[in-house]
Amino acid sequence: MTGPLLLGVRHHGPGSARAVRAALEAASPAVVLIEGPPEGDALLALAADEQMRPPVALLAHAVDDPGRAAFWPLAEFSPEWVALRWALGRGVPVRFIDLPAAHSLAPAAEEESASPETADGEPGPPAGAEPPEGGGAGAGAPGAGADSVDPGGPGPVGPSGVAPLSGQPPEGGGAGAAGGPEATPGAAGPAGTLAPDGGTPGAQGGDGAGPHTVGPEHERGAPDPSGLRIDPIAVLAETAGYDDPERWWEDVIEHRGTAAHAADARAPFAALGDAMAALRETYGHGGHDRDLAREAHMRIQLRAARKEFGDEVAVVCGAWHVPALEEKTTLAADKALLKGLPKVKTEMTWVPWTYRRLARHSGYGAGIDSPGWYGHLFGVADRPIERWMTKVAGLLRDEDRLVSSAHVIEAVRLAETLAAMRGRPLAGLTETTDAIRAVMCEGSDVPLDLIRDRLVVGDVLGEVPDAAPAVPLQRDLTRLQRSLRIKPEALERELELDLRKETDAAKSRLLHRLRLLSIGWGEPVTGRGSTGTFRESWRLRWEPELFVKVAEAGVWGTTVLSAATAKAESKAVSATALAEVTALAEQCLLAELPDALPVVMRALADRAALDADVGHLAQALPALARSLRYGDVRSTDTVALGEVAAGIAERICVGLPPACTGLDADGAAGMRGHLDGVHTAIGLLPKGRELIERWGSVLHRLAARDTVPGVIRGRAARLLLDDGRLEEDEAARLMGLALSVGTPPADAAAWIEGFVGGASGGGMLLVHDERLLALVDAWLSGVPADAFTDVLPLLRRTFSAYEPGVRRTLGELVRRGPAAASGPAHAESTMPGFGAGLDGQRADAVLPVLHLLLGIDDNDLAGVAR
Structure with a gap:
């Protein structure tokens, strides 16, 4: 080597990873420098452990604020991982040279002011910092994170674009830069296309090796929408005559052959470095102003490595950084760029990562679309398309789809034909997907969703050795x-x-x-x-x-039990709402936290004694009632909990009737929900006859009081009817009063909604009780035309909750009209649709069936029937 070997790559690319390995084999450097946080140097040796299985990630978090954290993911096909394993396998020193995580994770001034740029023009969040699920981005310190555009990778390419080399792909496979058949989220247009800060067209959404930041602080540090960034891949692709940057990258970089001799292993990286240098001469840092501090730190580390090892140094970094590392600057100038950066104490470890977190559509903002496809290309030794089609066929067969060997052969031929027609050197994932859709899926995209989920993305979870540091x-x-x-x-x-x-x-x-x-x-x-x-x-x-x-x-705490206990106690002390404490008590019983339960119970008793709002009490009681049920199966002492629950139930019985008067529509709907919850809860409480009788009296008062909204009166009547505390004649009388001519139509509709609405079986009640149905039908037929429009939404909401079969039966009953009573069984009937008593002849008809089921003789069965 006559100077540092600068290997500019685009992260997570099988072709780039193979090229890095070939270049390292040819050069045999004395030290390998990799873009990554220097705090990870102490953990690099673990990468050679037999228990280490990628995908994995370096996790750094602030000691005082663990929620401020960042990941540096690596897959088996990541160039950085290949370089790391190559160095460890040969005993070559290996180091990380990016900006330390101590700076990356430090709260920056712009975060404190909730602005991505300070008054003196300090740049916003780092380029390519990967947002957590749901949004947010940025590590909050200059130079943190990874490249928003790290296009790299080897290939015979220059600013004007050079045709790809001929020959077979590395180890029989090629890879698409985007790797997915879907439209690339960052697809770019003409040369020089600028993208808003935080997203770069035509790139992989960022630098897959850079940090994936999480935590509320990073969510506040959102990218500045006014900042503009250049996408170098879009510029190079358009210059070469491509309208799709990702397809250009596949054809020129990833689909390149391995026929180059060892002496030429460095040439592709030099060509790509020249292309990036030309772009940086034109666009400067291209809007990636956060990279200035990072590149200054990389140059400092490169100088130190050259001083120690001479020029036998290899650097694996994003291709966008290569011109900056070749830039002639002074040590003092680089240190000046780093002066004054905020700093926090950090800890770092290895953690397992997943293929889904490498995929863009799962929320990982700087990943790749097709990690499963990339892993396949990197792992197979030859004939990648044939082997991929075989995998797909196996998956479809497991799902009971008819796929034969002939389908596999035809799909391979079609994929290769599509690649030739499109002028591509090899079939990529787009061609294979199109072939699979046409041959194996009969033109349907439904099976393709399964293939994308199981194979293109995959469910691989990495492993880390037990020796990895952990809290x-x-x-x-x-x-x-x-x-x-x-x-x-x-x-x-x-x-x-x-x-x-x-x-x-x-x-x-x-x-x-x-x-x-x-x-x-x-x-x-x-x-x-x-x-x-x-x-x-x-x-x-x-x-x-x-x-x-x-x-x-x-x-x-240091254990799950102690930590859960401490947090439960803290939440009990800080909780202000009664429902919060009751829910916490339920959690403590489910989690079996005996030490925390006394603290929670004291807080519960205090909140219950001070809270006079019946709605709050009614909202809290169901959780307590459910908690009491856990006592038997979990062998938990719930005596104190039962006393509190009984006290709350007594207060609800006293305060509920006056609380249900004078409510508007929204308040009445909320109170109806509380009524259902309390009714169910009292049924679950230890059977105190006095409490149950008292609750029944409360329901009777609610059902009969005119000042109570109709939805609550109807619901109370229905609960009483279901419990057998209200005779059917009385229920019909209450309905008749509610639906009388003197009742406003809106109030009558509300009563019906409370009585037969929701998923409480009201539809079946109307089906089997034709008298109630006739009352509803007669009332509805008599609603004046001017009031019908007002009650229609309530009725639609009530009856739309019924199952289709129930609605159809009700329609048939209404169409036929009230059933005519006939026959001796109906001679004394006072309720349409019901007989006056038991029909003994029809009841005896079931005895032979019961005889067969129970295995007893006719005499015993007749005795049971009598």
Whole structure:
């Protein structure tokens, strides 16, 4: 080597990764420098551990604020990962040279003022800092993050564009820069196209090796929409006559052959460096002003490495930085650029990453569309298209689709033909997808969604060795995961638990404790089986961001139990609303936190004694009632909880009738919901006959009081009827009064909504009680025309909740009119549609069937029937 070997790459590219490996093999440098946070140098040796399985990421977070964190993801096909493994495998020193994470994660002045640019023109968030799910971006310090445009990668290309070399692709495969059949989100147009800050057309959305920042501070540091950035790939592609920058990158860079001799291994990088130098001469830093501090730090580290090792130095970085590293500057000038940067104390470790987090459409703003496709191209030794089509065929066969070997052969031929017709050197993912759609999917995009999800993106989750540094809480969580045999997985899965089994109960406790700590590994879902309290269903999915959540939760304790207990106690003390404390009590019982429960119960008793709002009390009671049900299956002492719940129920019985008077429509609708919740809760409380009778009296008063809104009166009457506390004749009388001529149509419609509305089986009640249906029909037929428009929305809302079959049956009954009573069984009937008594002859007809089912003789069966 006659000087530093500058390998400008575009991150996450199989062709670029192979080219880097070939260049390193040819040059055999004495040291390898990689774009990345220098704090990670102490962790680099772990990359050679047998337990390390990419994709993985370096995670850095501020010690005092773990939520301020950033990831540096690496996949097996990342050039940086290939360079790192090459150096470790040969005992060559390897170092990171980017701006330290201590500066990247420090709160910057512009964050304090909620503005991405300071008064003196300090640049905004770092180029390409990857936003977390839901938005936000930027690490908040100059030079933080990664390149918004890091186009690099080897290839015979210059500013005017050069045709790709002929020959087979590296190890039999090529890769598209964007890697997906979908329209690239950053597709760019003509040369010199400028993109708003935070997004670059035609690039991969940013630098996949740069930090993926998370935390509320970074969300405040949103990119400045007025800043403009140049996309070098768009410029080079348009110069070469391409209208799609991604297709240009595939053809010229990724689809290049490996026929070059070792002596020529450096030439592609030199050509790409020249192209970037020409662009930077024209556009300067191209709007990437945050990179100035980063590049100054890289030059300082490069000088130090050359002083120690001479010119036998190899640098793997984004191609956009190559001209800056070749720039002739003084050490003093570079240090001046770094002077005064804010700094925080940080910690760093390796964490598993996922293919989905490398994919743009999953919210990872600087990733690639097709990590599964890239991994396939990098991993196969030869015939990548044939092997890919075979994978797709296997997936479709597993989904019971008829795909034969002939389909595979024809799809390969079609993909190669499409590539030739489009003037491409090799078939990429676009051609293979088009061929699969036409041959294997019969022109349908529905199976393609499955292929994209399972193969093009994939559900791969990396692994890190046990020796990787971790906060104590993370180590305790890992220990529990192993002992309970619930391995974190990137693929979403269902977990059914039977709490009568000790292992399942322990899993439930762990998941509930993690939810209390805001670590959303598991989400409770409605199970398919029993609705008893001894069964739970969870939906599990591990995301890389949960490592940050674990680090944040580490401030509460060193174990999951101690951390959950401390946080529950803190929330109980700080809670101001009664419903918050009752929900917290329920969480403590589910998570089995006996030390926190006394604190929560004291807070609950205090809030309940001071809160006189009946709505708040009614909102709090259901959670307490549910909590009391957990006592049996979880062996938890709920005596104190039962006393508080009984006291709240008594106060509701006293205060609910006056609270239901004088309400407007919205208030009445809310109180109706509270009425349902309290009714269900009182049924779950320990069976105190006096309390149940008292609640029945409250419902009777609500049903009969004219000053109570109609929706509440109707609901009270329905609850009484369902509980057998209201005779059908009385229910019909109340409905007749509510639907009388003197009642305003809007109030009558509200009563009907309360009585038969919602998913409470009101439709079936009307189907089987023709007298109630006749009352409703007669009232509706008599509503004046001028009032009908006002009541129609209420009626539509009431009856639209019924199932289609119920609505159809009601329509048929109304069309036929009231059923005529006939026959001896109906001679004494006083209610249309119902008989006066039991029809013994019809009842006896079921006896032979019962005889077969129960296996008893006719005499015993007749005795049972009598």
